[in-house]
Amino acid sequence: MVDAVLFEFLHTEMVAELWAHDSDPDPGPGGQKTSLLVLEGMGFRVGQALGERLPREMLAFREELDVLKFLCKDLWGAVFQKQMDSLRTNHQGTYVLQDSSFPLLVRMGSGLQYLEEAPKFLAFTCGLLRGTLSTLGIKSLVTASVAALPACKFQVVIQRP
């Protein structure tokens, strides 16, 4: 139980620390964009490392869809102590993973004015998904969007060679 909040607290601190730099008098060009990239990169490397530790009974996944199901169940379970609420695909390499109550957004207010703050709470997890997929041999682009807090969607687009 404490393990779960430990990750959340640490994530909150990372976001705060990175955006503290952005509010410097002279943050340099593209400060906010840089912070998002830094967070995504941290998530990517943590995802890569986690991907090697997660239980992979079926190490040779037969299908791409199996890998995505693995993320929704095992990765989400390990990091957020819950499962993704839905997984949809167009069967052409695009997957939409929906979490109706994403833990890293739950503590935020739910008003519209908070929507623009959402990306900073999603970047790390986008990287986490991309990194885990990378370890499992799948190159991807991952983006996230929020329509109504604290629900959000992660879109995974597989990059074919």
Next chain:
Amino acid sequence: MVDAVLFEFLHTEMVAELWAHDSDPDPGPGGQKTSLLVLEGMGFRVGQALGERLPREMLAFREELDVLKFLCKDLWGAVFQKQMDSLRTNHQGTYVLQDSSFPLLVRMGSGLQYLEEAPKFLAFTCGLLRGTLSTLGIKSLVTASVAALPACKFQVVIQRP
């Protein structure tokens, strides 16, 4: 199991990110010192928050020593999945907590040349101890030292009003 490595991986990334700034061409005065303070501050706030969540059957600790024992057992267990190896005190407000194999140092090499790198892997945890103590009503100074990796000692000096 994955929860534990998740914290370690995230901590590694935080340290790397903060020291990446330090290697900027112009890190500003005291860059490395600032990073240590930033990490200590992050640990402090995470410790404060964790202190409110840890199981506190004996919410009203009878003695200061009970609080320190709580850190060695419950806080260490929650964060590092182990217990502190020893706790000593001079009975005048100074406590020495020794971990003979501190998880955040285990992955480092054990040669002498790595000793100077150790402080960056200890600052967050010093803050964590200080923050948890703060939530439990005790003001303190916490420092850490390493004689032989991966063993380390945390010294807690209670600040009397």
